[in-house]
Amino acid sequence: MPYETSQAPAAEWLQHSQVADCTAPALLDWLFDEGSLTRRLTRLSADHFSVTPLxxxxxxxxxxxxxxxxxxxxxxGWVREVYLRGHGQPWVFARSVAARSALESGGLDMEALGSRSLGELLFCDQAFTRRAIEVCHYPQAWLPALNASEALWGRRSRFDRDALSILVAEVFLPSLWQVAEISGEIR
Structure with missing residues (x-):
């Protein structure tokens, strides 16, 4: 692991109703978008999207x-950390985890994903159901050193298929907001 996660203070994960009145609507649109983030980033990057395993x-x-x-x-559990990139720039830091026992019996080989998007796999498999999205200011100590910054918004949700549960956290990096603002995704 390239950085320390055990000593960081716990994140306070919040529901939509807990941040709706105090957060900009454009930010809420990204944080609580229930569609595929991979697809949204692919559109924003004009198909110059990639995944870099960390x-x-x-x-x-x-x-x-x-x-x-x-x-x-x-x-x-299995921990997978990646950058979701647009035009080669890291736009999102993602951390996905699943229990060893659930993966061993659940028929998903996360190790074989390589540079493919886990999110796309989860959205293509209709058997997965997504639970509510939660958001927080992601703890700086949980981020790679390159992106260690306070007050970055992150979100997470749990995807379930039978006994298999995968928790996917996505942290939106400043480079994404710059591109989204230029493209008119954020006003």
């Missing part, structure tokens, strides 16, 4: 991830 492997999950996946604290 790290992946078996490791203990963070306490907030265990709670979100209904797992005992300290459970081990």
């Amino acid at each position: 790290c992946e492997g078996w490791q203990p999950l963070r306490d907030d991830e265990c709670r979100a996946l209904d797992l005992p604290a300290g459970s081990e």
